[in-house]
Amino acid sequence: MSVITLKVNGRTHSLDVDPTTPLLYVLSDDLELRGPKFGCGLSQCGACTVIVKGEAIRSCSTPVKDVEGVEITTLEGLGSPEKPHPIQQAFIEEAASQCGFCVNGVIMTAEAFLDKNPKATEAQIQQALAGVLCRCFTHVRMHRAIMRYAQGRA
Amino acid sequence: MKKFWKATSPLALTPEALSALKAAGFSRRDFLKTSGALLVGFSTAGPASQPAASQALGERAGAASPPANQVDSWIAIAANGNVTAYTGKCEIGQGMSTVQTQLVAEELSVPLNRVTLIYSDTAFTPDQGVTSGSGSHPANFNNTNLAQGAATAREALFRLAAAHLGATADQLTAADSVISVKNDPAKKVSYGQLVGGKKFNLTLDRNAKRKPASEWKVLGTPVKREDLPAVVTGQFEFVHNVRLPGMLHGRVVRPPAVGATVVRVDESSVQDMPGVVQVVVKKNFVGVVAQKPWQAIQAADRLKVTWTPGTGLPSYSRYYDHLRNQKPTRDTMVLDSRDSEQKLAGAATVLKATYYHPHQMHGSVGSSCAVADVQADKATIWSPTQGVWPQRNTAAMVLGLKPENVRVIYRRGSGCYGLNGADTVSYDAALLSQAAGKPVRVQLSRQDEMAWENYGSAFVMDERAGLDAQGNIVAWEHESWSPTLGGRPGNETPGNVITGMLAGFQPQEFAPRSPAPEPREFNNNGNAVPSYVAGCIGAECYGTGTIKSARILGHNVRSSFWTGPLRSPGRLQNTFAQESFMDELAAKAKADPVAFRLRHLRDSRLSEVLQAAAKAANWDARPSPKPGIRKTGVATGRGVSCVLYEGRNGYCALVAEVEVNQSTGQVAVRRMFAGNDCGPISNPDGLRNQIEGGALQGVSRALLEEVTWDDQKVNSFDWKTYRSLPLGFEAPKIEVVLINRPNERAMGAGETSITLVASAIGNAIFDATGARIRQVPFTPERVKAALDARA
Numbered sequence: 001m002s003v004i005t006l007k008v009n010g011r012t013h014s015l016d017v018d019p020t021t022p023l024l025y026v027l028s029d030d031l032e033l034r035g036p037k038f039g040c041g042l043s044q045c046g047a048c049t050v051i052v053k054g055e056a057i058r059s060c061s062t063p064v065k066d067v068e069g070v071e072i073t074t075l076e077g078l079g080s081p082e083k084p085h086p087i088q089q090a091f092i093e094e095a096a097s098q099c100g101f102c103v104n105g106v107i108m109t110a111e112a113f114l115d116k117n118p119k120a121t122e123a124q125i126q127q128a129l130a131g132v133l134c135r136c137f138t139h140v141r142m143h144r145a146i147m148r149y150a151q152g153r154a
Numbered sequence: 155m156k157k158f159w160k161a162t163s164p165l166a167l168t169p170e171a172l173s174a175l176k177a178a179g180f181s182r183r184d185f186l187k188t189s190g191a192l193l194v195g196f197s198t199a200g201p202a203s204q205p206a207a208s209q210a211l212g213e214r215a216g217a218a219s220p221p222a223n224q225v226d227s228w229i230a231i232a233a234n235g236n237v238t239a240y241t242g243k244c245e246i247g248q249g250m251s252t253v254q255t256q257l258v259a260e261e262l263s264v265p266l267n268r269v270t271l272i273y274s275d276t277a278f279t280p281d282q283g284v285t286s287g288s289g290s291h292p293a294n295f296n297n298t299n300l301a302q303g304a305a306t307a308r309e310a311l312f313r314l315a316a317a318h319l320g321a322t323a324d325q326l327t328a329a330d331s332v333i334s335v336k337n338d339p340a341k342k343v344s345y346g347q348l349v350g351g352k353k354f355n356l357t358l359d360r361n362a363k364r365k366p367a368s369e370w371k372v373l374g375t376p377v378k379r380e381d382l383p384a385v386v387t388g389q390f391e392f393v394h395n396v397r398l399p400g401m402l403h404g405r406v407v408r409p410p411a412v413g414a415t416v417v418r419v420d421e422s423s424v425q426d427m428p429g430v431v432q433v434v435v436k437k438n439f440v441g442v443v444a445q446k447p448w449q450a451i452q453a454a455d456r457l458k459v460t461w462t463p464g465t466g467l468p469s470y471s472r473y474y475d476h477l478r479n480q481k482p483t484r485d486t487m488v489l490d491s492r493d494s495e496q497k498l499a500g501a502a503t504v505l506k507a508t509y510y511h512p513h514q515m516h517g518s519v520g521s522s523c524a525v526a527d528v529q530a531d532k533a534t535i536w537s538p539t540q541g542v543w544p545q546r547n548t549a550a551m552v553l554g555l556k557p558e559n560v561r562v563i564y565r566r567g568s569g570c571y572g573l574n575g576a577d578t579v580s581y582d583a584a585l586l587s588q589a590a591g592k593p594v595r596v597q598l599s600r601q602d603e604m605a606w607e608n609y610g611s612a613f614v615m616d617e618r619a620g621l622d623a624q625g626n627i628v629a630w631e632h633e634s635w636s637p638t639l640g641g642r643p644g645n646e647t648p649g650n651v652i653t654g655m656l657a658g659f660q661p662q663e664f665a666p667r668s669p670a671p672e673p674r675e676f677n678n679n680g681n682a683v684p685s686y687v688a689g690c691i692g693a694e695c696y697g698t699g700t701i702k703s704a705r706i707l708g709h710n711v712r713s714s715f716w717t718g719p720l721r722s723p724g725r726l727q728n729t730f731a732q733e734s735f736m737d738e739l740a741a742k743a744k745a746d747p748v749a750f751r752l753r754h755l756r757d758s759r760l761s762e763v764l765q766a767a768a769k770a771a772n773w774d775a776r777p778s779p780k781p782g783i784r785k786t787g788v789a790t791g792r793g794v795s796c797v798l799y800e801g802r803n804g805y806c807a808l809v810a811e812v813e814v815n816q817s818t819g820q821v822a823v824r825r826m827f828a829g830n831d832c833g834p835i836s837n838p839d840g841l842r843n844q845i846e847g848g849a850l851q852g853v854s855r856a857l858l859e860e861v862t863w864d865d866q867k868v869n870s871f872d873w874k875t876y877r878s879l880p881l882g883f884e885a886p887k888i889e890v891v892l893i894n895r896p897n898e899r900a901m902g903a904g905e906t907s908i909t910l911v912a913s914a915i916g917n918a919i920f921d922a923t924g925a926r927i928r929q930v931p932f933t934p935e936r937v938k939a940a941l942d943a944r945a
Binding site: 001018021022025028029032033034035036037038039040041042044045046047074075076078079080081084085088091092095097098099100101102103104106107123126127128129130131132133134135136137138139140141142143 | 246247248249378379381382383384385386387388389390391392394395397403428446447448449516517518519520521566567568569570571597599600839840843846847848849850851853854872873874878879880881882883884885887888
């Protein structure tokens with residue numbers, strides 16, 4: 001164990017953890033955040049995605065020591081139920097969810113991609129989601145929500 | 155009143171139950187002592203397994219308390235007019251909480267935001283069995299218990315208002331929690347005023363009149379999902395997010411091969427690892443408990459367990475022959491007109507084909523999770539189970555506790571689609587917590603989730619039918635083989651899932667039966683009977699079609715793998731075979747597939763969804779395959795399929811348009827058109843979401859999904875070895891046509907569209923290329939082989 005400093009959603013935390021622990025466990029168990037989720041632990045589904053330095057990364061397979069001191073944004077960091085981020089609002093408007101477990105990965109992946117590629121085409125956005133799974137298959141609505149958001153910010 | 159008392163002792167109210175009570179204007183003590191309320195109890199409805207006789211409405215002071223082992227459910231209208239509704243049907247992601255809120259708000263004419271719904275907690279809510287079928291079963295709609303309870307309350311309020319306002323009940327109308335005289339709106343009284351400080355304890359009245367659909371204002375409208383703002387902002391509490399003081403983390407160690415048993419567990423192999431609290435062994439159940447999840451994971455990986463070799467698995471490559479030839483069997487004759495052999499002998503043309511469907515998995519995106527707090531003589535389990543009461547009863551068996559001392563609280567897990575790891579992980583958490591004496595959270599690894607879940611069953615299906623000289627079907631025979639092991643644990647079989655079996659419980663025993671007894675009644679629950687068969691038992695016909703001569707026989711055999719309900723269990727497989735075969739018959743008769751279906755249907759609702767889907771697709775009426783096919787390049791085609799789900803539970807038709815790359819065998823679905831009729835529509839947007847999701851999940855299952863294994867173990871254990879269409883695939887455009895029938899019986903819709911996808915795509919591939927695919931999934935290799943086999 002060693003003390004690690006994490007900057008999450010604008011707050012700094014000092015945590016005594018095993019530095020090899022995957023970031024996800026620290027976020028969901030030490031910090032009790034509910035956005036990032038364990039789906040596979042293998043970087044295959046996207047449920048654990050967070051944004052680090054503008055990149056969507058898989059927190060299930062990123063050791064916590066690799067992100068020490070850098071700004072980490074989770075789904076909670078985008079907006080709140082009272083004041084959702086525009087991409088979250090688009091998901092509410094399009095009812096783009098069934099069970100909702102995968103939504104974190106979809107929103108965080110799309111948000112990071114669109115931040116870097118604000119003029120991306122629909123096909124490019126879709127390609128960016130190639131490694132994200134939704135087993136309720138709410139794909140059509142999620143695409144619609146992301147396009148609504150993308151067009152709204154353009 | 156007793157119900158509060160019962161609910162609070164010996165187990166405490168959950169925070170959300172307390173906040174719901176507060177929102178409804180109650181504090182617990184106030185409620186018991188002073189607060190007025192109007193309550194409707196469901197105790198007369200009884201547990202799901204034993205429907206009780208209805209009782210007349212009666213306002214009774216101190217109604218009889220429910221049996222000790224059964225919690226009453228109710229609708230409560232507080233003195234401030236707020237409504238709390240308790241239900242045994244849970245929100246698994248299909249929109250049930252929103253729809254049930256709409257239902258209560260509608261019957262009581264109160265705004266949605268004044269209704270609080272509490273669902274699936276054995277300390278509060280009634281035993282309504284399982285919430286299954288993505289809302290596909292009418293009982294899930296809760297239109298008897300919950301709506302009837304609300305209607306009971308409304309009638310009572312109208313009687314009170316009539317006395318208060320000096321009018322008769324039929325002169326009154328209600329809106330926004332206020333009852334007024336229709337032609338003198340100044341004369342009015344609010345629910346809060348009517349309830350005041352008094353207590354009304356009502357029993358659910360089966361004869362209370364539901365509000366007619368023509369008067370609906372909230373029900374039938376696309377009300378937005380109430381849970382979404384919390385879900386999309388990371389505030390929603392999934393079972394994975396439940397945290398208790400002093401909670402530890404568990405990890406299970408599953409056998410390395412099917413049938414392997416524990417020889418020895420070397421606890422010293424992990425004793426020096428940081429955070430490790432305990433190694434737990436109970437018969438063949440092995441697990442580790444640690445302070446932190448990552449510590450538990452590492453310890454479970456490191457723990458040295460010696461296992462016996464596995465018992466072996468049947469050959470993957472010869473599996474379908476294995477199923478067909480396996481003995482003993484349990485046979486079910488669904489229908490037998492006793493003349494099909496003779497009719498086939500006299501037919502102008504006889505067609506035969508065999509279809510194959512693999513084991514597929516639920517494959518929830520999040521691996522299953524549960525939290526348990528087991529103390530010396532009682533337990534609380536936070537579980538994503540579809541049935542809190544069956545989970546309570548079977549967890550009690552696993553723990554050796556009395557069922558009444560176990561409380562199961564539903565918390566949403568990752569998408570369900572049937573029996574995923576929800577029940578088994580609840581036993582995992584309970585066993586580890588019992589051993590550790592502390593609350594324990596368990597989330598399965600991806601591998602443990604996928605390698606040991608109760609898979610959707612594989613099927614081999616033989617179809618045989620005859621056409622007369624005019625191209626009409628004169629007889630149809632269907633014979634299937636499917637394996638079975640375990641399933642839902644129900645109220646007494648924890649051994650039906652892996653953890654229960656490892657801990658020493660047996661799965662439900664296989665009961666051979668051959669020959670099958672004669673069918674006494676028509677039951678098409680498994681959709682074994684094709685839609686075009688008349689389904690006659692004696693002089694009465696119950697099916698949706700016109701073909702009187704039919705023989706429908708099913709064989710179950712013992713499975714080597716766990717099996718259980720997966721979205722449209724058996725129905726999807728049977729429908730794949732029958733609707734593909736119907737297409738083969740239409741092609742043989744050189745008839746348009748839609749017209750050929752219509753002329754063999756006699757149920758007008760099924761015909762109408764078929765016509766609606768065809769119209770939306772701008773269906774090009776002609777026989778398949780399409781004329782002028784070239785055997786190279788990308789070919790396009792369209793296919794159709796239709797069904798009355800479970801023989802009585804939702805009409806659906808689907809048109810799929812595909813592109814087939816004839817050099818690679820790659821199939822892309824470009825557009826889909828669904829027609830759906832499930833009676834009255836309670837929330838059209840929620841319904842569309844289900845139809846769309848079902849259609850796309852069906853595409854993934856038809857094109858990619860298959861469980862594979864070697865001679866010892868399952869080899870589908872992650873998203874590389876069990877593939878699912880990702881968000882990045884180019885999803886087809888889906889158009890859904892909804893047919894609303896407000897005055898018909900409510901039917902389900904969660905499993906209608908998915909049932910049709912494989913056959914619609916297979917038929918479209920045939921239309922495009924002339925090649926018939928009879929085995930799911932339609933992988934490029936398989937499609938290519940069928941293309942190469944064309945004459």
